[in-house]
Amino acid sequence: MSGRIYDVIIIGGGPAGLSAGIYASRERISTLLLEKGMCGGLLTVADLIENYPGFPNGIKGMDLVNKFKEQAKRFGTEIVELKEVKEIKPVDGNIMVKTDKEEYSSHALIAASGTIPRKLGIPGEKQYTGKGVSYCATCDGPLFKNKDIVVVGGGNAAVEEALFLTKFAGKIIFVHRRYELRAAKILQENLRRDKKIELLLNHKLISIAGDKTVNSVNVFDNHTKKQTKFEVSGVFIYAGFLPNSKFLEGIVEFDDSGYIKVDGKMQTQTPGIFAAGDICSKNVRQVTTACAEGTIAAMSVRDYLKKER
């Protein structure tokens, strides 16, 4: 462990964490940002972001990430990638942050570690992950050129990614368990208009089968109670998300789903620990809201540090 104590450690390099970095650094707060993979969070798996204000023609997810990152660095945020936080421990009024091999220390903490895709938990899903089953169209879409695939889900992510996949795939079977999609209307229109996409509402995916890689799925019709087998090479799953908050268990308060409870100042019930972005218990999870929460968390850290000194 290095002797240095940072003013704040931010965990997670998505929009919330990087925005917190921008604001904290501009306040001349010494800031370390730890990211378990490469910066970007869910932005990295999005092809084109059209609803983040400031980019009228949309912007590639990775391009937006790189701008956020450059901006945080410019003002002095120290960013360390490929460091997964395993444990948080309040020690002597400071906060100790443990990764696999390192320990870091800070006066305050902002948890912005986001979410991970939820699994369906159906036969074949785990076995074929990376062998036809994917949670990221941007990453894996090009592997399915002219091949038939299934997309599962009903929200913005599912529809956006299905539309993106039409660039590569042959036929796309879009399976949603309810009668109505949750996605934005403009996305639903584009989905229904696309001739490559066959929409199966009120259906659910019940199993994935294959050889070395996926070659079929079984889909259950909730209405007729009949099963149909589809021959496909790929399965893209957008079944929601789970909070990436395990390392904070027992340290801060969660809601029933494991999201972190915060007040209007992004403060958790534990003094000195703040949270921002998708990991928070809330309704709207967008890039805009993540950035705002990062902003507010950084401002609250500033006020907290002032009081402590």
Added chain:
Amino acid sequence: MSGRIYDVIIIGGGPAGLSAGIYASRERISTLLLEKGMCGGLLTVADLIENYPGFPNGIKGMDLVNKFKEQAKRFGTEIVELKEVKEIKPVDGNIMVKTDKEEYSSHALIAASGTIPRKLGIPGEKQYTGKGVSYCATCDGPLFKNKDIVVVGGGNAAVEEALFLTKFAGKIIFVHRRYELRAAKILQENLRRDKKIELLLNHKLISIAGDKTVNSVNVFDNHTKKQTKFEVSGVFIYAGFLPNSKFLEGIVEFDDSGYIKVDGKMQTQTPGIFAAGDICSKNVRQVTTACAEGTIAAMSVRDYLKKER
């Protein structure tokens, strides 16, 4: 009055209103945005915005506004500038919006009409706004690296912003018209402790002069009745903000200062009327938070319209 009833009318074309426009239009909600001047809100008074994530080298306030505006238009927001809303009236379950000459009608409303900085009303103030005179240290502070400036005010904002400005400015002359500051004691202590700051109590700024940009100010000593000229490059004025909410008097609930009270969904106490951005009763007023609130308000309008139909 045209017979058309919009799904939602947004009042105000700053970051909150334009973000609400982007999100509402993407939901295929018919959206009219009325702006009393030209779109932009407080962004128009900021030269370089350095803290809005996505623009690592900063972006001119007006350039950012134009991007927001183009994006909202692209998805279908109808923007009408130079229409000041004078009155709001719930009529037959809809909302009637009156400007000087027109009447518009909608099912829901988002008030995003922001605030206006309280002006001192002294010679040079208007002429040099954006040319040395600023109402936002967070926006413009870094432009005054090693330069001498004046800060005017006596409340928390003035002191906080003066302290923030010590990171950049050379010398700071802090001018307050009374003998005592209104700011919290701890802030006053920090102010007095700072060697960069010269405190002029019982003084008032009486004029601002310059060439293309500010180069001096005249300060009047209320006690000795003497005037002193100070050579400075910047003047930061914190005479408070005023919520631009008069047209909603009696329609929605205000806090004691006239800001609109909202819940976590940006809903006012009046069904169908939402608010977003600086006009809301809250702590942090930044572009990021305005965009997030615009996003959330639009999502809430979508949900509200679904329920109503």
